[in-house]
């Protein structure tokens with residue numbers, strides 16, 4: 369990060385913690401995705417905890433501890449505390465905006481670049497780190513203009529810098545939870561009580577990871593079981609056995625990324641063939657990697673371990689045969705689902721799976737949606753509430769790709785202009 373950052377980002381942040389600790393993972397993930405250089409110091413004994421981190425023992429609740437280059441230390445920090453310390457937590461500068469964008473993944477960042485560069489007073493609200501799902505990717509190889517690929521964190525950081533250069537405000541570690549819209553003005557309510565008033569809004573909140581549906585899954589969340597590709601963890605899986613679940617590109621990418629350091633990678637897929645779900649370039653690489661095995665027609669049926677994940681049970685879907693693998697590393701890349709419950713209250717039409725319906729998809733049997741107040745059809749990326757647009761993965765019928773999310777972000781801004789000019 370550059371302009372919006374303050375004190376410490378060019379030096380190393382030190383993070384001390386015990387292995388398999390969920391808070392420590394969340395911090396590593398946040399720092400990695402935010403492109404903040406950091407070192408992870410893994411504490412293995414009570415003595416190390418005392419001498420290196422200055423706490424009483426390895427189970428001390430003050431762990432993990434972050435030490436910043438200015439010498440200050442925060443014990444077991446929340447992401448909000450981290451963003452505050454990094455100088456990125458800020459209050460909205462204006463009481464009213466032209467455009468409020470929710471979500472700083474590729475769609476939201478693209479909308480921010482176009483909105484701000486075209487003179488709209490633009491604010492972006494992001495509940496976590498910038499970059500969204502793309503920010504978690506170790507390498508995006510099919511995004512135009514980067515023939516050798518680019519890491520998601522790098523792409524996100526470039527986009528953030530570009531948006532800020534044009535004057536977009538980005539509010540990190542803030543979550544939109546509710547919205548009220550009247551024609552001409554909308555108010556977004558954030559989880560911390562902040563209100564964002566804007567003449568138009570774009571929802572670019574993407575999807576949140578789907579879980580495996582196992583009864584004790586929560587116990588191991590971020591403590592051996594990780595949702596997503598875990599780009600921050602690659603150095604830690606050296607000589608380990610890693611399990612990646614999923615047959616899509618994100619799973620294939622993760623498997624290949626881990627294969628360069630792990631002893632072995634098991635890619636677990638429910639189907640019988642990778643070709644149906646994975647891009648050919650990844651199929652070829654997976655097949656050629658000597659330490660990657662593809663376990664077809666297989667699913668995860670059990671997780672166990674005392675404090676963190678220690679054993680994973682896999683079952684063959686046809687034969688019922690079970691296999692147990694001792695590992696601390698299970699990455700679930702099985703797609704996502706939109707978290708859009710707030711939309712019902714705001715009167716925004718969603719499809720059965722929760723995606724926001726826009727433009728021509730809102731017209732049923734030649735009729736506009738109920739309660740649509742204007743004498744025109746909804747614009748292409750407009751939801752059933754005038755002035756509220758949707759872009760990227762959260763949108764019904766969207767193509768789940770970086771480039772299409774970026775394209776929709778840009779396109780949504782064109783419709784925002786039309787809406788602001790003509791209603």
Ligand SMILES: Cc1cc2nc3c(=O)[nH]c(=O)nc-3n(C[C@H](O)[C@H](O)[C@H](O)COP(=O)(O)OP(=O)(O)OC[C@H]3O[C@@H](n4cnc5c(N)ncnc54)[C@H](O)[C@@H]3O)c2cc1C
Nearest residue numbers: 471473474475495500501502544574618760761768769770
């Ligand atoms: C590991 C991985 C690898 C991938 N690799 C590729 C690839 O190589 N090529 C490719 O084309 N695509 C790839 N994809 C898919 C691509 O990343 C997505 O299609 C793209 O990120 C969608 O962008 P988006 O902006 O619509 O949503 P997202 O990327 O999901 O971003 C949404 C953002 O909104 C934020 N948010 C959610 N709710 C709220 C709220 N209430 N308030 C504020 N903020 C909120 C989230 O924190 C998130 O940052 C990959 C996906 C993954 C997971």
